[in-house]
Amino acid sequence: MAKIKPRTFKGTHDFTPQEMIPRERLIQRIKELFRKYGFSPMETPALEMLEVLSGKYGEESDKLIYKLDYKNDRPHDRVALRYDLTVPLARVVASHPEWLMPFKRYQIQPVWRADQPQLRQGRFREFYQCDVDTIGAEEGLADAEIIALTVDLVNILGFTGESRQAVVLVNHRRLLESLCEFAGRPVSDLMVFCRALDKLDKIGIDGVREELALIGVTSDGFARMNKVFALEGTALEKLDALKRILPQNQATHEGIQALQNIFTILDALKTPSERLRLEPRLARGLDYYTGTVFETIVPQQPHLGSLAGGGRYDKLIGLYCGRDLPATGTTIGLDRIFAAMEQLNMIDMSTFTVTTVLLSAYSDEEIPAALKILTAMRDHDLAAELFPTTGKMKKPFTYADKMKIPYVAVVGPDEVADANNPKVALKDLRQGTQEVIEIAEAIRRIKAGMTNNTFSGITGCLDHIQKF
Amino acid sequence: MAKIKPRTFKGTHDFTPQEMIPRERLIQRIKELFRKYGFSPMETPALEMLEVLSGKYGEESDKLIYKLDYKNDRPHDRVALRYDLTVPLARVVASHPEWLMPFKRYQIQPVWRADQPQLRQGRFREFYQCDVDTIGAEEGLADAEIIALTVDLVNILGFTGESRQAVVLVNHRRLLESLCEFAGRPVSDLMVFCRALDKLDKIGIDGVREELALIGVTSDGFARMNKVFALEGTALEKLDALKRILPQNQATHEGIQALQNIFTILDALKTPSERLRLEPRLARGLDYYTGTVFETIVPQQPHLGSLAGGGRYDKLIGLYCGRDLPATGTTIGLDRIFAAMEQLNMIDMSTFTVTTVLLSAYSDEEIPAALKILTAMRDHDLAAELFPTTGKMKKPFTYADKMKIPYVAVVGPDEVADANNPKVALKDLRQGTQEVIEIAEAIRRIKAGMTNNTFSGITGCLDHIQKF
Numbered sequence: 019m020a021k022i023k024p025r026t027f028k029g030t031h032d033f034t035p036q037e038m039i040p041r042e043r044l045i046q047r048i049k050e051l052f053r054k055y056g057f058s059p060m061e062t063p064a065l066e067m068l069e070v071l072s073g074k075y076g077e078e079s080d081k082l083i084y085k086l087d088y089k090n091d092r093p094h095d096r097v098a099l100r101y102d103l104t105v106p107l108a109r110v111v112a113s114h115p116e117w118l119m120p121f122k123r124y125q126i127q128p129v130w131r132a133d134q135p136q137l138r139q140g141r142f143r144e145f146y147q148c149d150v151d152t153i154g155a156e157e158g159l160a161d162a163e164i165i166a167l168t169v170d171l172v173n174i175l176g177f178t179g180e181s182r183q184a185v186v187l188v189n190h191r192r193l194l195e196s197l198c199e200f201a202g203r204p205v206s207d208l209m210v211f212c213r214a215l216d217k218l219d220k221i222g223i224d225g226v227r228e229e230l231a232l233i234g235v236t237s238d239g240f241a242r243m244n245k246v247f248a249l250e251g252t253a254l255e256k257l258d259a260l261k262r263i264l265p266q267n268q269a270t271h272e273g274i275q276a277l278q279n280i281f282t283i284l285d286a287l288k289t290p291s292e293r294l295r296l297e298p299r300l301a302r303g304l305d306y307y308t309g310t311v312f313e314t315i316v317p318q319q320p321h322l323g324s325l326a327g328g329g330r331y332d333k334l335i336g337l338y339c340g341r342d343l344p345a346t347g348t349t350i351g352l353d354r355i356f357a358a359m360e361q362l363n364m365i366d367m368s369t370f371t372v373t374t375v376l377l378s379a380y381s382d383e384e385i386p387a388a389l390k391i392l393t394a395m396r397d398h399d400l401a402a403e404l405f406p407t408t409g410k411m412k413k414p415f416t417y418a419d420k421m422k423i424p425y426v427a428v429v430g431p432d433e434v435a436d437a438n439n440p441k442v443a444l445k446d447l448r449q450g451t452q453e454v455i456e457i458a459e460a461i462r463r464i465k466a467g468m469t470n471n472t473f474s475g476i477t478g479c480l481d482h483i484q485k486f
Numbered sequence: 487m488a489k490i491k492p493r494t495f496k497g498t499h500d501f502t503p504q505e506m507i508p509r510e511r512l513i514q515r516i517k518e519l520f521r522k523y524g525f526s527p528m529e530t531p532a533l534e535m536l537e538v539l540s541g542k543y544g545e546e547s548d549k550l551i552y553k554l555d556y557k558n559d560r561p562h563d564r565v566a567l568r569y570d571l572t573v574p575l576a577r578v579v580a581s582h583p584e585w586l587m588p589f590k591r592y593q594i595q596p597v598w599r600a601d602q603p604q605l606r607q608g609r610f611r612e613f614y615q616c617d618v619d620t621i622g623a624e625e626g627l628a629d630a631e632i633i634a635l636t637v638d639l640v641n642i643l644g645f646t647g648e649s650r651q652a653v654v655l656v657n658h659r660r661l662l663e664s665l666c667e668f669a670g671r672p673v674s675d676l677m678v679f680c681r682a683l684d685k686l687d688k689i690g691i692d693g694v695r696e697e698l699a700l701i702g703v704t705s706d707g708f709a710r711m712n713k714v715f716a717l718e719g720t721a722l723e724k725l726d727a728l729k730r731i732l733p734q735n736q737a738t739h740e741g742i743q744a745l746q747n748i749f750t751i752l753d754a755l756k757t758p759s760e761r762l763r764l765e766p767r768l769a770r771g772l773d774y775y776t777g778t779v780f781e782t783i784v785p786q787q788p789h790l791g792s793l794a795g796g797g798r799y800d801k802l803i804g805l806y807c808g809r810d811l812p813a814t815g816t817t818i819g820l821d822r823i824f825a826a827m828e829q830l831n832m833i834d835m836s837t838f839t840v841t842t843v844l845l846s847a848y849s850d851e852e853i854p855a856a857l858k859i860l861t862a863m864r865d866h867d868l869a870a871e872l873f874p875t876t877g878k879m880k881k882p883f884t885y886a887d888k889m890k891i892p893y894v895a896v897v898g899p900d901e902v903a904d905a906n907n908p909k910v911a912l913k914d915l916r917q918g919t920q921e922v923i924e925i926a927e928a929i930r931r932i933k934a935g936m937t938n939n940t941f942s943g944i945t946g947c948l949d950h951i952q953k954f
Contacts, residue, residue, distance in 0.1 A: 021808050022805055024578070025535050027534065033529040038526070039527060042517075050941075054867065058503035059503060060506050061501040062501075063494060063499065063612050064598075065495045067493050069490055070490060086553070097495050118838075118885055122841075132556070144531050160874065373526075390754060390755075396522045400522070401522055
């Protein structure tokens with residue numbers, strides 16, 4: 019058979035153990051946080067009926083949905099890959115009218131978009147999203163909690179200090195309605211208006227002006243918008259100013275009241291105000307948002323893009339079940355966050371294995387004894403391996419050294435001379451020390467030397483963890 | 487907009503929190519075990535180039551690969567959904583010639599097959615596999631370890647006791663070559679021979695006889711095979727018998743020697759022999775196996791199908807990099823195991839949320855105090871929620887009762903009268919007791935009442951865990 023080039027599809031990538039070990043740690047941290055906030059795990063299939071997905075995200079996004087080449091007589095039976103985790107959630111909730119509200123779930127799964135990948139920014143065609151959503155709760159506490167959780171997360175991960183401090187931007191679709199009107203356009207233009215604003219990061223302020231001009235925003239209108247964008251101060255100060263500047267209508271009133279309430283709750287939840295910014299420019303591109311919207315960025319590192327984003331979508335679930343259910347949530351971009359942490363040197367990727375101790379039998383004679391010791395170590399929750407070949411003692415040491423395995427335990431004829439009390443020659447590769455000790459003592463030493471280097475109770479993986 | 491039916495694609499399914507809470511626990515247990523054995527995490531994209539996947543599994547399996555409807559000029563650039571985790575692993579290893587051997591990885595991800603779903607057996611079109619593989623190690627220790635790990639896993643999960651005891655069947659492709667010859671067919675027929683044998687569970691022994699007749703196995707040949715299948719005794723006894731019965735050739739000799747070695751290692755690893763069975767009928771359907779093959783079943787529950795299966799594939803990686811690398815591994819069928827555990831009543835699915843304590847403010851007045859208490863509880867790693875409405879005190883209790891939240895903490899005017907020393911009225915819904923106590927004491931009581939009910943340090947989720 020001809021050799022096949024081991025290619026991958028553009029915009030996708032492998033996670034080798036070197037990346038996957040810190041990545042699993044990151045996912046674990048995120049899950050812990052989600053659970054503390056009372057969100058329970060849920061998963062949905064990658065494959066969804068196309069009609070469930072299309073028409074929810076907006077025209078441009080719909081084009082990015084991957085479809086299966088799956089033959090079926092009925093055209094409405096087409097199958098597609100999920101584009102986000104919000105629409106599948108809406109589908110699930112709609113099919114469970116018996117569920118008690120509020121319903122709070124988290125979901126950590128990949129999504130697919132037929133987009134142009136930008137690998138450095140962590141923008142892929144296949145990427146993981148971590149979503150939390152609260153269904154069945156009116157605007158207020160639920161939205162504030164999701165913002166508070168996001169701030170907690172970036173704090174835990176280390177997005178702190180001047181150059182890498184993350185900030186959650188907050189706005190409201192009702193205020194965007196007013197802004198649209200203030201710019202001289204009717205509310206019926208809101209979706210195109212929001213989509214144009216949402217491109218700010220990609221096409222810059224001049225690009226946005228051009229896009230807005232296409233829907234009839236004059237330079238006067240744009241100047242009025244800019245006055246709003248230039249507002250400074252705390253969230254409550256900005257809201258006061260907006261109350262004076264924006265058109266005096268229902269939309270302005272409702273938007274301001276909703277945000278005042280949310281910022282008051284955030285204060286009671288002890289969310290540090292310097293991590294929050296009321297941002298009248300923030301639009302979010304997707305059509306389904308109806309209220310509060312939020313997005314997390316690192317202001318000093320604009321090239322990183324947004325790390326998380328979400329908002330309230332009170333009309334989406336109604337599309338499936340005929341009865342509207344209030345809903346709010348956020349997506350945390352796992353690949354974006356990982357890429358950001360890598361670039362900002364927040365993750366140590368020098369570990370190639372979870373193995374903590376490499377056993378090595380001196381000759382084939384000692385293999386049975388080494389296997390018994392191997393089982394004993396694993397029974398004590400150590401991540402342990404036996405080097406597969408014997409005879410050349412340099413080989414396992416070179417392997418351990420290059421793989422960053424911190425301990426090597428040699429099982430030689432002297433060590434196992436007393437079958438009732440076998441020993442090992444334990445070498446600590448980080449300290450450079452070696453000693454012949456009993457198995458129980460070796461286990462105790464390794465555990466003591468690896469405090470904090472555990473995953474779900476298993477002693478394994480080196481120091482990269484401590485940066486979290 | 488017209489209402490859209492919230493349908494799912496046949497053969498896929500949602501995991502609601504009720505299923506997902508024990509499922510996450512199950513995945514966590516599997517990961518812990520993989521890590522103890524020194525396997526490190528890895529992930530690959532769902533989307534693979536079609537040419538990487540096709541031609542590896544056998545003709546019938548190739549038809550089950552889902553392809554994307556993705557337009558591209560070059561026909562060899564077609565994109566498909568991964569069919570298993572072994573072929574992607576081979577691709578990754580082939581593209582990293584710099585990696586040290588042995589390379590041990592685990593991978594827990596979904597795969598897709600355009601098959602006829604059988605939901606009761608846990609056979610889906612989209613399902614999770616948990617794979618462990620060791621690359622670059624000759625036959626022997628690596629294979630024995632994977633068998634030992636599988637036995638460990640089914641033990642940990644509770645597949646013990648007469649009616650639900652799981653057993654790992656073991657065989658060798660070289661012995662199947664001899665068996666093929668013994669049945670009167672040349673070794674060139676091995677693949678069709680194996681695929682026919684592999685259907686035993688699906689089509690029964692008569693079906694297999696008919697399939698074998700099609701490739702020229704006479705009734706005499708089939709009778710000879712049956713003599714082999716009827717062998718009884720321990721693995722080593724059966725191997726002795728096979729040595730006498732099967733054709734005296736290189737294949738018989740190598741197969742027997744390899745298995746003798748593996749069973750000797752398993753004994754040294756203290757793997758209980760009653761969990762192992764040398765099974766000359768075991769073939770495994772996929773083309774890429776070259777040596778030891780294994781499969782886990784629950785003999786008393788044949789309708790459950792196989793829970794895990796794998797084997798040695800020394801020629802697969804060579805297809806991508808031109809140089810053969812020895813390899814062995816197993817797939818653990820997560821959905822099969824979950825379905826089996828559900829049917830055998832090994833999982834309690836009565837929990838709807840991870841939340842441990844539901845806070846409830848008596849009136850809007852107490853909301854600020856309740857929010858502070860909420861943050862304090864979360865800071866102490868409790869999974870906590872605040873009920874979103876106030877006024878009707880029955881509502882949060884009904885919610886907690888139905889959602890199986892074990893504690894409700896009411897924040898009323900008396901409790902927070904002293905702002906410096908706020909209290910809650912803590913109700914233990916399982917015990918039926920209620921007491922007004924300080925926050926720190928409430929946290930301590932809840933933690934004490936929920937020992938063992940933690941996930942990665944977070945106190946949450948009820949008793950279903952204890953069955954594991």
